[in-house]
Amino acid sequence: MFSSQFSLRRLLGIAGMAGAAAFAVVAPCAAQVTPAAGYTPPDDTPAIKVGVTIFADYTINQKPKIKDADGNEVTLNAFQIGRSYINVTGNISHSIAFRVTPDITRETGVGSSLNGSYTFRLKYAYAQWNLDDYMARGSFARFGMQQNPYFDFFENVYRYRFQGTIYNEREGYQSSADVGAAFRYNLPQNYGDIQTGFFNGENYNKPEVNDQKSFMFRGTLRPLHVHPVLRGFRLTGFINKDAYVKNADRTRALFAATFEHPYVNAAFEYLATKDQTSATKTAVNGRGWSVFVTPKTARGWEGLLRFDHTVPNKSVKSQVRERTIAGVAYWFPHQGNVSSALLFDVDNATFDGFSPAQPTQRRIAVHALVNF
16 A cells, blocks of 8 residues: 555656656746747737828908999908818728728808808718738728728828818819728738729718619729839729619719829829719710819929819710919928918809800919828
8 A cells, every 4th residue: 555655756756757747847948938020910009190181271252253241243262161070090900900080170051050150060981991910911801981092092192182172072072081880901012003993873971862873983004103103193983883773874984194293293184974863864974075184393382283174964065174283382292191281372163155154263362281
């Protein structure tokens, strides 16, 4: 009895010493294991940032004249806040990001008790799944109120949104944001990207009204991606296939050629539209184009030249809307993505062949941008 107990205790003691020795050898080896050279673990620390965007201007409406409360013909002029955003962005981890952007703008609704007041409304509110772990860097999936795929691309080339909206929004064909789900894939080696999604189709400032959804697709190609100068040249196609109601098309098709360079940005857009407000009505097909160029200097001074030409109904080609914008801007020096600028410009719009006749609209303005 004594012998068997002793043998068991001795056996357990030997096993314990062997285990301790093995741990003493293995533990330092495990502590010395390091990630592969060049590997940087992703940062999953939650973070949040707050920024603002302000569009301010002093505008003289040189044409047409208006009449004041006493019937005097006067030239309307005003200091205005065209737009102001509070941008709240952040990430939950390196894969999950978000953005919430309230938009403070003037209420212009006829009959609204707030008509003329600045009101607080939502412009962007979305969650974003960054797909860098699975696809080319910059690929993502988004859900919520977000940028129109074409606007998200083009407004990075045309930096003068604070002067006025880009061509197809200025003509009333689309808006800059909507509610839906989208996906973006960045092509390898900086060849370009594609972005697509399904949206309500009523824009960010209106609720959905029926069962029709808007399908949007944008494809951008950078054909000369390694050329030291011409890599700034890109070709873009965009389609927005929607419907007012069942079997009543609302379609927007765009082609754009853009060029970016330290000393000039430029673009040409061609727009084709189809609007059929009811299945029982005849579709209206429109066409138009826009071109802009912004020559730059190394000291912050830039020029702005833009021309828009629209035929809203191809069946009535005598009806033409045209807009010419010319201006000079100064962009203040900053680091990073912060930007601020002053722009002096003349914006002239004409309307030919419309009944009743529409007068020429000419505005002379000083615009200011603050964005950080």
